Amino acid sequence: MIGRLNHIAIxxxxxxxxxxxxxxxxxxxVSAPTSLEEHGVTVVFVDLDNTKIELxxxxxxxxxxxxxxxxxxxxxxxxxxxxVSDLISARDHLEKYxxxxxxxxxPMIGAHGKxxxxxxxxxxxxxxxxxxEADPV
Numbered sequence: 001m002i003g004r005l006n007h008i009a010i011x012x013x014x015x016x017x018x019x020x021x022x023x024x025x026x027x028x029x030v031s032a033p034t035s036l037e038e039h040g041v042t043v044v045f046v047d048l049d050n051t052k053i054e055l056x057x058x059x060x061x062x063x064x065x066x067x068x069x070x071x072x073x074x075x076x077x078x079x080x081x082x083x084v085s086d087l088i089s090a091r092d093h094l095e096k097y098x099x100x101x102x103x104x105x106x107p108m109i110g111a112h113g114k115x116x117x118x119x120x121x122x123x124x125x126x127x128x129x130x131x132x133e134a135d136p137v
Contacts, residue, residue: 001090003083006112006132007045007052011065012075015042015057022046022053035059036111040066043111054081054111079118080127083134087115090131099123107133 012018015033023030031045040063046053056078058066068078084090087107095101100120110116110132119129 001084001093002131003085003134005051006081006083006130006134007054008080009054009056009078009130010075011056011058011068011072011078013057013069013073015044015055018055018057018075019044019046022055028053034111038108039111040064045111078128079130081116081130081132084131085134085136087117087131087133091117094119102128 010018019030019033022028029047031047033042033044035042037059040059042057042059044055046055056065058069060066065078069075091101091105091107100123102118102120105117107115107117110130112132114135115133117131119131121128
């Protein structure tokens with residue numbers, strides 16, 4: 001069901017410093033910051049040959065990642081994102097097997113402009129999983 005790894009998301013306490021670490025120290029191509037108000041985050045993408053790293057920073061105090069930073073002040077891995085060919089079918093299949101959706105069952109539009117849902121970490125070995133609908137092949 002799941003396709004390729006789309007990205008690994010890391011919450012960071014200082015988005016500019018993290019972006020510079022990836023661009024200057026590691027020599028990666030890093031995008032400009034984008035604020036996603038509906039998700040409560042500002043994101044920067046680090047482009048790699050085989051996937052992306054998504055650097056996340058809270059956008060306001062009500063951000064879902066603000067609490068993550070309170071528990072992990074230096075930041076850390078927040079979630080992994082896998083692509084699926086049909087998000088609604090994947091959601092329905094997973095729910096049949098007892099997987100819980102975090103938030104609404106209705107997909108939101110993610111940072112790449114595609115529908116996404118999140119799966120509860122307690123159902124997946126302690127890992128928050130984002131599923132993103134992939135472009136048709």
